[in-house]
Amino acid sequence: MTSNYRSWPMILALGVVTIPLVLMYVYLFVDTVTNTAPGSVVPHEFTGEHWRFLWETLPGRPSIYVATLNTFVFATATTLIVLAISSTAGYAISRLNVPFRAFFLAGVMVLHAFPTVTLIIAIFLILQFIGLYNTLIGVILVKAALELPFGIWIMKGFYDTVPWEIEMAGIQDGASRLTVWRKLVLPQVMPAVMALGIFSFLAGWSEFILPLVLAPDNKVQVLSVYLAALIADDNNFDMALFKSVGVFYVVPVIIMFLFFQGKLMSIYGGGTKG
Amino acid sequence: MLRASPDGEAMSGSRILGLLLLAPAFVFVVLFFLAPVVLTAVFALTNMSTATGITGGAYQVTQSAMRELGERHGEQALADALARVRYTVDPAGIDAATAEGASTALVSELDRKLAGESFDSRRELERAIKALDNRPRGTRALKSLSALFERSIVNTRFATEEEFFGAVAGLGIELNATQRAALLATTYTGWTWTSENFSRMFSLPDTKRTFLNTIIYVFATLIVFNTGFALVLSIVTHYMPDRPAGIFRAIWLLPRISPPVLYVLLWKWLAWDTGFLSRILVPLGFESRNWMLDNPTNAWVFIVLINGFVGASMGMLIFSAAIKSIPVSLFYASEVDGANRWQQVRYVILPQLRWPILFITCYQSLSLLTSFEYILLATEGGPGGATKVWALAAYLTALNNYAGNLEYGYGAALALVLVVVGVILSLAYLRLFDFKSLVAPPPIEQ
Numbered sequence: 206m207t208s209n210y211r212s213w214p215m216i217l218a219l220g221v222v223t224i225p226l227v228l229m230y231v232y233l234f235v236d237t238v239t240n241t242a243p244g245s246v247v248p249h250e251f252t253g254e255h256w257r258f259l260w261e262t263l264p265g266r267p268s269i270y271v272a273t274l275n276t277f278v279f280a281t282a283t284t285l286i287v288l289a290i291s292s293t294a295g296y297a298i299s300r301l302n303v304p305f306r307a308f309f310l311a312g313v314m315v316l317h318a319f320p321t322v323t324l325i326i327a328i329f330l331i332l333q334f335i336g337l338y339n340t341l342i343g344v345i346l347v348k349a350a351l352e353l354p355f356g357i358w359i360m361k362g363f364y365d366t367v368p369w370e371i372e373m374a375g376i377q378d379g380a381s382r383l384t385v386w387r388k389l390v391l392p393q394v395m396p397a398v399m400a401l402g403i404f405s406f407l408a409g410w411s412e413f414i415l416p417l418v419l420a421p422d423n424k425v426q427v428l429s430v431y432l433a434a435l436i437a438d439d440n441n442f443d444m445a446l447f448k449s450v451g452v453f454y455v456v457p458v459i460i461m462f463l464f465f466q467g468k469l470m471s472i473y474g475g476g477t478k479g
Numbered sequence: 480m481l482r483a484s485p486d487g488e489a490m491s492g493s494r495i496l497g498l499l500l501l502a503p504a505f506v507f508v509v510l511f512f513l514a515p516v517v518l519t520a521v522f523a524l525t526n527m528s529t530a531t532g533i534t535g536g537a538y539q540v541t542q543s544a545m546r547e548l549g550e551r552h553g554e555q556a557l558a559d560a561l562a563r564v565r566y567t568v569d570p571a572g573i574d575a576a577t578a579e580g581a582s583t584a585l586v587s588e589l590d591r592k593l594a595g596e597s598f599d600s601r602r603e604l605e606r607a608i609k610a611l612d613n614r615p616r617g618t619r620a621l622k623s624l625s626a627l628f629e630r631s632i633v634n635t636r637f638a639t640e641e642e643f644f645g646a647v648a649g650l651g652i653e654l655n656a657t658q659r660a661a662l663l664a665t666t667y668t669g670w671t672w673t674s675e676n677f678s679r680m681f682s683l684p685d686t687k688r689t690f691l692n693t694i695i696y697v698f699a700t701l702i703v704f705n706t707g708f709a710l711v712l713s714i715v716t717h718y719m720p721d722r723p724a725g726i727f728r729a730i731w732l733l734p735r736i737s738p739p740v741l742y743v744l745l746w747k748w749l750a751w752d753t754g755f756l757s758r759i760l761v762p763l764g765f766e767s768r769n770w771m772l773d774n775p776t777n778a779w780v781f782i783v784l785i786n787g788f789v790g791a792s793m794g795m796l797i798f799s800a801a802i803k804s805i806p807v808s809l810f811y812a813s814e815v816d817g818a819n820r821w822q823q824v825r826y827v828i829l830p831q832l833r834w835p836i837l838f839i840t841c842y843q844s845l846s847l848l849t850s851f852e853y854i855l856l857a858t859e860g861g862p863g864g865a866t867k868v869w870a871l872a873a874y875l876t877a878l879n880n881y882a883g884n885l886e887y888g889y890g891a892a893l894a895l896v897l898v899v900v901g902v903i904l905s906l907a908y909l910r911l912f913d914f915k916s917l918v919a920p921p922p923i924e925q
Contacts, residue, residue: 212718212719212720212723215715215719216723218715219715219727223727223730223731226730226731226733226734226788227730228749228755229745229746229748230730230733230745232748233741233745236748243753244758245758246755246759289503290503290504290507291504293500293501293503293504294500294501294503294504294505296500297496297497297498297500297501298501301493301494301496301497301500302493302494302497303493303494303497303498303501304494304498306497309501311909312508314909315902315905315906315909316508316512323519323849323870323873323894323897323898323901324511324512324515324519324894324898325874325878326519326522326874326877326878326887326890326891326894327514327515327516327518327522327891328515329877329878330518330522330527330533330887331514331515331518333533334534346507346510346511347511349507350508350510350511351511353504353507354508354512357504381492381496382492382493382496383496411737411738411739413738413739413740413852413856414852414855418878418879429738429740432740432741432744433740436740436744436747444748444751444754448744448748451740451741451744454738454740454741455737455738455741458736458737458738459736462736
């Protein structure tokens with residue numbers, strides 16, 4: 206914008222700081238299809254052997270496809286629950302004269318600011334007690350619940366931007382508040398619902414601690430736990446294999462991010478990670 | 480008054496609908512937030528662990544229980560009496576003798592002469608058996624017979640208090656009230672109420688270290704990256720042409736969108752013994768080593784980098800948006816006045832970023848305080864506990880430790896401290912950011 210200043214020193218300086226990050230991600234992809242001699246940083250041959258986990262099950266691990274399916278079910282179910290509940294609760298908090306409205310909102314804010322992993326000890330014992338330990342249902346319910354305050358908060362923010370005139374007009378025409386919400390307001394916030402959905406899906410796809418603690422078994426294992434277990438196994442150390450599994454795991458994330466970048470930015474601005 | 484119906488009806492309609500729409504969220508929040516918070520507080524006051532189980536327990540005379548009985552309750556005599564092995568000629572023993580093939584004559588004589596008698600040692604019992612008319616022939620037979628009458632309550636589990644005291648009475652031990660209480664306290668294998676978790680927390684030197692680690696972790700990451708470097712990123716990209724600025728922002732978003740397991744794997748690849756850093760540095764005369772876990776200083780550098788690279792992007796997005804909203808005329812005016820770039824940053828940009836910086840600082844201090852995922856994946860608190868922060872300590876104590884005995888109670892007590900600090904901080908931040916304006920009453924009902 207202000208062309209009175211030269212920009213190349215800036216680009217150069219920031220470029221230097223950014224190099225480690227670029228290196229890490231470039232080598233992530235390069236190492237999955239090449240071999241590098243020990244002590245060297247330049248690969249010397251192409252190979253497909255690091256992708257062998259796609260056609261053979263690694264010893265002691267579930268099939269990669271079972272893990273992928275589990276991850277998909279986990280992320281999708283979490284997303285649906287979060288969308289359904291936060292689009293209704295967000296509307297109630299934003300627009301309806303609910304008793305204790307301020308109290309609800311304060312509660313949501315406190316919970317949202319509170320990444321809740323501190324509660325995992327109690328949740329672990331609760332799930333053991335009610336028999337949902339080591340099941341996908343248990344970990345889905347917990348993940349959805351932990352995403353909810355954020356979802357409600359975001360949806361409330363988007364409902365707040367819908368002009369009151371739309372609702373006034375609907376009510377003037379004799380529609381009930383429920384109909385107004387469904388027919389008039391919801392279509393207005395559809396982009397927000399989409400963005401929240403994508404965000405929740407990616408959050409579910411990336412989640413590690415909850416499945417690790419609440420559903421570690423092979424048959425309900427998700428990709429993050431699968432990959433972490435692979436890395437933690439000191440007897441079979443194979444960095445290129447880890448990276449290949451990692452790329453397999455991250456590709457859906459990258460694709461979704463490239464497609465929905467604009468939508469996601471509106472939410473990452475209010476991010477949830479440290 | 481916007482509807483044909485009276486005000487009151489419109490109000491209550493909206494109220495009921497609102498409650499209905501809120502109900503599912505409310506159920507979830509109660510089940511998975513309030514219940515865990517309350518239960519965390521409850522568990523914090525117990526000694527629950529893998530050893531005690533989470534449901535209930537039994538009564539069992541174990542070696543450690545007897546040691547405790549002697550040392551903490553001063554009942555060494557009782558402990559010795561309970562731990563002593565006795566030889567009692569009881570119906571169960573006589574039946575066993577029959578089953579083992581002892582002669583009918585011997586069995587009936589045992590029953591007649593020795594039934595109900597108790598001996599303090601095996602030798603006394605064997606002397607009594609030897610005195611019988613139909614005594615077994617040979618030492619071997621005698622030994623195997625006497626073994627059948629060995630009686631001890633050590634390591635036997637009793638489901639209820641009555642059964643347990645019954646068995647103790649069966650040994651011929653009489654208990655007074657204090658002895659009963661002491662015995663119950665030491666032999667119960669289930670969890671019990673205790674405030675020991677907190678006294679332990681305050682007395683352990685480990686706690687102080689974890690506390691200091693947490694402070695270092697939160698402040699170093701927050702100041703250097705989450706606000707500091709985020710500011711640099713947003714200001715520097717602001718002064719760039721759009722294309723390189725977009726590329727830099729996209730690259731710096733990568734850590735945030737990458738799943739943590741993969742992201743930390745990349746750092747491990749960088750730092751591993753045979754990793755990238757070693758490969759570059761070995762030809763320069765450095766020794767090959769694990770740069771991340773080599774020593775505490777290195778571990779801290781990596782922990783701050785790993786968390787900071789993720790944290791910087793949120794500040795970058797928010798600060799960039801705030802800089803964009805500064806009227807361009809301010810920049811032009813400052814340039815006309817001859818401001819250099821530094822003066823422009825100092826007097827035009829930074830004053831406009833006061834609130835975003837405050838917001839990021841508050842918000843991320845809370846996130847950092849309770850986050851441990853990246854540390855768990857990168858160093859697991861090592862080397863030697865050097866990077867163990869409070870949240871990680873709670874997690875490791877309760878859910879994943881090397882000793883194998885998961886201490887739910889103590890872990891919950893550690894987590895409870897975080898819950899309390901988190902709630903206090905977020906209430907303070909709510910006050911700071913003017914909560915009232917967020918809940919202005921809906922105009923449709925006014």
